[in-house]
Amino acid sequence: MAEQDIDRLVQLLAKLPGLGPRSARRAVLQLLKRRESLLQPLATALADAGERVRSCSTCGNLDTIDPCAICVDERRDGSQLCVVEDVADLWALERTASFKGKYHVLGGTLSALDGVGPDDLNIPALIARAIDNPGAEVILATSATVDGQTTAHYIADRLREHGVKVSGLAHGVPVGGELDFLDDGTIAAALRDRRPV
């Protein structure tokens, strides 16, 4: 392990979420075994992404073009704005292929403990976007955590001041979920929001 180049690579890889020092060492050995098929393409892809990928100045999505492909896509409904915490959440929604509106990425959640206020997030731009789009619906798709819901409440209050229509994701039983394994809050929400069948 005295070897500097390898050590440095292990330390950098160990900073990625999901990799600790041990798995980073295994990853480095794998990379050095598969130079042509893995190491070199990865080095190139990293350099390319670092150079070309930018945050969309409209919605905060990551893309090589600005505005991003979703913002410039005219087939998408600009009157529906889905507010997500992070680009990962945008990707999760896109994988479902069930939303055809546009997005707004906050870049995190409000957090009094961590000192994150509204101006640290992409909230002022969201308010401006909603006001510029009269009649648009803002769908709050923040996480169902305390911070996520606090953020959603704050944004909903601000938007309602300007008469913007605001909605939120439904709470309920996950598809494929067993009642027995669900927490009380989810079951209570599913019962409260019950619907005719």
Add this chain to the structure above:
Amino acid sequence: MAEQDIDRLVQLLAKLPGLGPRSARRAVLQLLKRRESLLQPLATALADAGERVRSCSTCGNLDTIDPCAICVDERRDGSQLCVVEDVADLWALERTASFKGKYHVLGGTLSALDGVGPDDLNIPALIARAIDNPGAEVILATSATVDGQTTAHYIADRLREHGVKVSGLAHGVPVGGELDFLDDGTIAAALRDRRPV
């Protein structure tokens, strides 16, 4: 997720051991958030390692110099050759700082199922190295798996033909291990190899 550069990076990262598609996506977002401190250094470190790190022609260790730093280190005892399956095992032994001899990396284990024979591993070079070092002790530190032990037995037989002194790692209770949680084989081995206290 329509974005090509990002997609490619996710797919490459997902090939690393320990990372699946979901954690690769999280890693990519982390990388793009920390361009200066993580993405760019990682791209550089990968390119550097890919260019500079080579297998040691003597022992099979990975290093930027050939022979590697361990092989050329005159403070290390050349009359003790520790045989390991992989560079990861060499690193594990080096971290203990309890071995001051030299190493020989096999590059895997014999495996009839996968069609790995002695000539596919670094075994002929090991035999030659042992013969060139009269009086040297070969310490077999392959894993205590079926394949690892088969490989150790094969090497031990071959080396004994040439009168080389061969030893193997002790089996027994891991330090800090509780008897109740150990498998029968380990307990039997620890009992068989019991030692005066």
